[in-house]
Amino acid sequence: MPTIVKTPSGTWKAVIRKTGFPTTSKTFRLKRDAEDWARSTEDEMVRGMYVKRSQAEKMLFSDAMDRYLREVTIHKRPYTQQGEKPRAATLKAHFGAYALAGITSELVAKYRDDRLAGVHRKDAKGNPQPLQPNTVRLELALLGHLFTVAIKEWGVGLVYNPVLNIRRPSPGAGRNRRLSAQEEQRLMQLIDQYSNPMLRWIVRIAVETGMRSSEITSLKVDQVDLARRVVMLKHTKNTMPRTVPLSLKASALFQEAVDNPLRPKRETHLVFFGEPGKDGKRRPYNFNKAWLEIKAKAGMSDLHFHDLRHEAVSRFVEAGLSDQEVSTISGHKSMQMLKRYTHLRAEDLVAKLDRLSDAT
Structure with missing residues (x-):
């Protein structure tokens, strides 16, 4: 049976001692509330539904x-x-x-x-x-x-996870921002004029390879194999390592970056490095501020850096690479994730259908 005692401060404390369960207690202002809580809690123990809520409360x-x-x-x-x-x-x-x-x-x-x-x-x-x-x-x-x-993991006594029972917003169709020829020319002209050449290499490599910003900036020299024209990515968004083939343009850009005479070889193995921090360590080059300023100057404030990845993958599709070949380069886990690029293939099929009609 639960024990109900009055505390020196005038409140009522309910204590439950039941074999197989830890001693549980709770304090209430009214004796009736203490009795109700003790009765319902002990009932939960008997029915195997007891959850210790004190920590969660x-x-x-x-x-x-x-x-x-x-x-x-x-x-x-x-x-x-x-x-x-x-x-x-x-x-x-x-x-x-x-x-x-x-x-x-x-x-x-x-x-x-x-x-x-x-x-x-x-x-x-x-x-x-x-x-x-x-x-x-x-x-x-x-x-x-x-x-x-x-x-x-923390043993917090909660009856349920409140987020599991609600609807999640639809993720939407996703971005489909492409670069026009004029936009690319204007953007690259400003990028090439920037004082730090690492920005030029990073942006152009993104368009050539479809690599993510974090994948590019975290690269170390030993991950770039220019003899085989590949880059080995160890840490990616989907946690799966992958090897990215390099076009001739991408190889030339990486060659310039690796040969950068300003790279302090004894201080860092990063291809794209920042200034030393307070601890003396160099971390990946943070180009975000420069990128925001340049794209605004180019009149493309709506352009995200990740859109360059979309542009690259779209170009792979337009070049005639199969979905499997594209996913090998881009790292998309499934063909379903490449579905927003298939409209490009559909447009290509229109011309093929016209040719078939002419032949008949």
Whole structure:
């Protein structure tokens, strides 16, 4: 039987001691509430449905997210860590004061709807600024994984993961930004004029190979085999290493980059290196500021660096490479992931169909 005792402060403490379960207690202002809690908790134990909720009721979301960043995010790839930190800050600003047990599916669903509608994100005139569905999907993915880790690894007594029960926003059709010949000429002219030649090599290599920004900037000299005209990628977005073949243009660009007379060979093995940090170590070259300035000057503020990867893959398809050959170069895990490039093939088929019609 539960024990109900009055504390010196005038509150009522319910204590449950049951064989096979840890001693559980909770304090209430009213004796009736203590009795109701003790009765329902003991009933859950008898029916095998008991979950110790005390930690979930005490642990604030802000503390849980800080722990997640320390213990989980830190072991992810640098690119993923960089993306999770601002998402974590956004989630903390909204849910930070809640206990984990207080975050329900209803609250998460409202957060989703508010973010999609731009309720908490407004421009200078006070107009809502809706977020892209995929941005909200990534935030919900982080939120959901935090609850999964809390339940499975931290032993936090939660009845369920509130994110699992809500609808995720549709990811949308994805970007389909291509470079026109005039745009490419204008962009490359400004890129070539930039004082640091590494920016020129990086941008042009992206267009030639379809490699991601992080894949290019993290390259070390021993990963570039100019004799065989290939680059060996050890760490990629989908975690699968791959070997990227190099065109003649790409080989020439890598040759210039590897032979860069300013590269401090004793300090770093990176092909594209930055200035030494406070610890004296050189990290990958961060070209983002220069890239933003140059594309704005070129009148292409809507162009993302990742669009250069889309441009490269589209050109592979237009050149007649098979889907399997393209995926080998680009690293797409499945043919389904290449589906947004198939419209190029459909356009090519129109001309072939016309030729068939003429022949008959």
